[in-house]
């Protein structure tokens with residue numbers, strides 16, 4: 001069976017994922033596209049031989065759409081995901097699942113009422129080969145119980161529309177998800193402290209920010225978010241355990257020696273850094289839809305947890321930069337354990 005995917009939102013990542021589903025993932029075809037920008041939808045659909053729909057509800061309701069991909073703006077995600085769940089269709093939603101914890105909980109409740117998982121959230125780092133190796137080492141136990149994690153998430157620059165809360169909501173949210181998964185542990189408190197800001201930023205933005213998280217088992221995480229670091233897109237993660245440490249590998253790159261120097265290129269954006277992870281993410285999602293199974297990737301509950309933790313992080317930033325307790329509801333049985 002070929003999974004017929006309808007895409008809501010044909011912007012930057014929507015177009016990336018449409019190309020990916022068309023060229024890099026077997027077993028799926030993008031057959032429908034919608035965007036509030038009708039011309040963009042028409043142009044994108046024409047490139048892959050898909051039809052266009054006037055809006056999300058019409059696309060979701062169509063009988064010849066097997067699964068839905070939501071890549072519209074964050075504040076619109078909840079409505080589309082809820083409609084897909086009501087229609088009983090598998091839905092892959094780019095992060096964030098929703099922009100408020102209340103909307104995330106509405107989705108969790110709708111899925112619980114449906115009785116099985118339909119929703120997967122686009123936290124692609126769980127599919128990155130380096131993070132998967134890191135998890136294997138942690139699960140294997142050779143470095144003992146994890147005690148501390150040191151991370152950095154650096155972007156070369158961000159546009160004027162990026163504001164200080166987005167450091168948590170848009171950027172650190174990836175570490176928040178991947179660390180919950182890696183450590184199989186829940187984040188229970190969040191704090192932001194702000195060092196001197198770089199002069200190479202828009203005046204309204206606090207950048208860099210240092211985020212400090214604590215988990216239920218007492219692991220301490222420090223995360224530097226620096227979105228105007230200038231030199232490239234750089235993701236670092238080192239976990240220190242009782243008997244050793246494990247570090248995320250840098251992406252493979254040729255070493256060049258010339259003019260008395262030895263160097264490797266630094267990637268410039270998330271598209272290149274996580275291209276393979278996105279491919280794997282969609283291959284595994286399509287395989288689950290094709291088989292009629294529940295998705296195995298990040299769940300609606302993970303989307304809820306990430307939103308509650310980013311909310312606490314933003315509260316710390318916007319108040320007195322003190323630790324803020326994460327107030328999470330009990331996890332429903334549908335979502336199993338933390339692994």
Ligand code: NAD
Nearest residue numbers: 009010011012013035036037071072073074076094095096
């Ligand atoms: P974008 O602005 O380039 O594209 C969004 C598109 O959605 C636009 O074309 C817009 O017209 C359309 N749209 C908005 N509301 C709509 C609606 N109700 N129905 C149909 N179309 C609608 O944004 P983007 O950079 O592609 O980001 C989209 C989402 O992907 C965001 O939630 C963002 O956080 C996420 N994202 C994830 C990653 C990642 O690393 N996983 C990277 C970038 C963006």
Ligand code: ISE
Nearest residue numbers: 153155170171172174227270
């Ligand atoms: C962007 O939205 C992403 O999701 C990228 O992965 C992240 O690195 C970047 O900081 C965000 O703005």
